[in-house]
Amino acid sequence: MNVVTLKHIGKTYHLDAVDVPALIDIDLEIRPNCFTVISGPSGSGKTTLLNLIGCIDQPDSGEVIVAGEAVQTLSDDALSDFRARHIGFIFQNFNLLPVLTVRENVEYPLLLARVPAAERKARVAALIEAVGLSDKAGNFPGELSGGQRQRVAIARALAPSPNLVLADEPTANLDSHTGAAIIALMREMQREHHVTFVFSSHDPKVLAEADDAVMIRDGRIENIERREQRGEEAT
């Protein structure tokens, strides 16, 4: 089963008297346990598309199915709950909470998901170790480099054991060497945690690592390149 199915998605923003069509008739299926990269010029609709897949925003038309759930049929409460359990987010500017330590940032989604304390502690420690930050667990985000912050964001996104992790330009604020290390880490996490990753990116190194590459332009899918799956076999 696909992790995400989008059917005939349309989304138009309304700015004053002007309509800005951001997505036009998007049909897309995201395979499980894959790295899918959404690529396209600035303004082509990548962030809008990720926000719809992540149930942060709703389309004007069409259907969004995530993990078998027709998400538009859910109430607001049910939708927040669904999002907390199934979807992790990684952002270009990391979006960590500055007043929380590394450990607390990673723990935060588990508090929201009401995971019991002992399990929370164990999972947080394992994830912080997996992203190579055990020695920084008590530090604040402001005391970390950009690459380290993005490692925290990856650990946080994976904490609730989501089916799907969405990353909007996750390497855009990193130098190319750090960006490559972050991509390698995400790939490793994707294999280990059996998670589906969907990125938006202009970065050729991210594109090179993709199992599936989706090109969009002016709100339409221009091309989908399905490559041999390098992650692991779909189940």
Ligand SMILES: Nc1ncnc2c1ncn2[C@@H]1O[C@H](COP(=O)(O)OP(=O)(O)OP(=O)(O)O)[C@@H](O)[C@H]1O
């Ligand atoms: N909140 C908004 N209100 C009005 N128009 C918007 C809004 N967000 C995006 N748009 C418009 O929708 C279109 C798609 O924007 P989107 O942010 O999805 O592009 P993008 O591919 O992520 O671009 P970038 O690579 O610059 O991040 C653009 O024309 C943009 O100006």
Ligand SMILES: [Mg+2]
């Ligand atoms: Mg964007």
